[in-house]
Amino acid sequence: MVEIRDRQLQGHSLRVANYTKTFIQFLLDQPSYNSILNKADIELGFYSGLLHDIGKISVSGWILKKNLKFSPHQLLNFKLRIEKLKNKIISKKFSEFSSDTSKETYVKDLKALNDSIKQINVHLNNLLLLVNESIEISSPNNIKKVLKQIDVFKNLFNVSDDLLKKWELSLLTIDSGSLCEEEMSEIQKHSESGYNILKDMSWPSHLKALPEIVYSHHERINGSGYPRKLKGDQIHFVCQVLSICDIYDALSSRDRVYKKAFTVEEIQLIFLEMVKKRELDGNLVSIFIKNVVPIFQSSKDIYSKVA
Numbered sequence: 001m002v003e004i005r006d007r008q009l010q011g012h013s014l015r016v017a018n019y020t021k022t023f024i025q026f027l028l029d030q031p032s033y034n035s036i037l038n039k040a041d042i043e044l045g046f047y048s049g050l051l052h053d054i055g056k057i058s059v060s061g062w063i064l065k066k067n068l069k070f071s072p073h074q075l076l077n078f079k080l081r082i083e084k085l086k087n088k089i090i091s092k093k094f095s096e097f098s099s100d101t102s103k104e105t106y107v108k109d110l111k112a113l114n115d116s117i118k119q120i121n122v123h124l125n126n127l128l129l130l131v132n133e134s135i136e137i138s139s140p141n142n143i144k145k146v147l148k149q150i151d152v153f154k155n156l157f158n159v160s161d162d163l164l165k166k167w168e169l170s171l172l173t174i175d176s177g178s179l180c181e182e183e184m185s186e187i188q189k190h191s192e193s194g195y196n197i198l199k200d201m202s203w204p205s206h207l208k209a210l211p212e213i214v215y216s217h218h219e220r221i222n223g224s225g226y227p228r229k230l231k232g233d234q235i236h237f238v239c240q241v242l243s244i245c246d247i248y249d250a251l252s253s254r255d256r257v258y259k260k261a262f263t264v265e266e267i268q269l270i271f272l273e274m275v276k277k278r279e280l281d282g283n284l285v286s287i288f289i290k291n292v293v294p295i296f297q298s299s300k301d302i303y304s305k306v307a
Contacts, residue, residue, distance in 0.1 A: 012249055015296075017049030019245035023292045024238070030287070036237055040206035045238050048213040052242060055194030055214070056187075063183050069135040069171045078168060079128065085161055086124050090117055123153045127163065134172045143172055188226050191218050213239040217246060222278035240281060244288050247271075247280075264293060 024045045027033040056064060062071060070078065093116055127149045134142040150163045164172075171180055179187065195215035203210060216239045219225035221232050251262045251270060262270070268289055275282040 012253065013050050013053055015249045015253075016052060016242065016245050017046045019249065019292060019296065020045035020049040020238075020242045022295055023241050023245060023288055026287065026291050027241070041238050044207055044209060044213070045242060047207060048210050048217075048238060048242055049245065051194065051198065051210065052214050052217045052246060053190065053194070054197055055190035055192065057197075058193040059186055059190055063179065063186055066178050066183065069174050069178050069180075070131075070168070074168070074171070075132075075135065078131065078164075082124055082128060082163065085159070085163065086120055088161075089120055089157055089159065093117065120157065123149065123156070127153065131164075131172070135178075143169075146172065188218070191215055192227050209236055209238065212236055213242060217243055219243070220274075220279035221281060224277070224279060240284060244271075244280060244284055245292075247274075248288070248293070264289075264297070 021042055024037060024042050028037055028039065028042075068075070093113055127146065130142060130146045130149055134146055146164070153159065153163070174180060177184075192215060195211050198211035198214055201211075213236050216225075216228070216230060216235050219228065219230040219235045219239070220243075221235060221240065223229045223231040247270075248267060251267045252264070253261060271280065271285045271289065274280045275285055
């Protein structure tokens with residue numbers, strides 16, 4: 001259901017389920033993990049992977065699909081406001097223009113009016129271009145260019161109107177991704193929403209932990225995750241395994257509208273940084289990269305690898 005709403009998630013849950021299943025199968029053959037896991041955890045990991053993002057059905061569809069810092073509606077409102085301001089300035093210029101002059105003065109004033117209108121169009125078109133670039137690229141230099149263009153325009157044409165609202169500026173200065181704090185907060189509620197959907201269902205004994213795993217799949221072992229800031233063993237071991245698989249697929253996927261797909265080498269560096277911060281278990285990450293990833297890299301169709 002989630003993947004029907006959001007095309008960029010199509011296949012994600014199945015891939016995570018397959019990664020998790022294969023990862024657990026490999027860990028069961030390792031002496032240091034076969035006392036922590038059992039064969040029933042293979043199925044627990046697989047179905048937890050399938051359902052880990054079910055809570056996203058409660059998230060606004062436009063947030064799930066947002067790939068720019070402005071939504072289409074916000075960008076349209078900005079463009080309409082600029083167009084309205086342009087018409088206002090040009091109308092004022094026309095009202096100041098007088099045809100009751102000598103022919104020579106009239107021609108001179110008319111040329112000045114036309115030049116002024118061209119200047120207005122050039123400056124505002126440049127502003128629109130810079131804003132369009134800024135909603136796609138997180139770059140402080142772009143923001144500086146936008147603000148400079150606004151100052152030049154306001155001084156040149158004696159404009160006091162706000163060309164860019166404070167909340168629009170805050171969106172343009174988002175450091176990473178395309179979501180503001182409020183939108184990110186709504187996205188982060190999907191873990192708890194998924195838990196609430198699943199918790200009262202009747203699960204067989206070996207799947208009893210599934211709602212808790214869904215609840216915790218964004219927790220990190222150093223307590224920096226969400227929504228409950230769980231640490232270490234407070235996070236179900238199968239959930240720790242699933243989280244690594246979830247992160248890997250999110251980074252390697254080519255169908256996320258808000259980012260490029262990372263290479264395995266780039267993902268290794270990201271994982272290394274997360275291990276340094278104690279967000280993920282270093283041994284698990286090492287096993288996953290060395291033993292699980294190659295299995296799926298050699299498979300052209302992991303969708304066929306179902307339980």
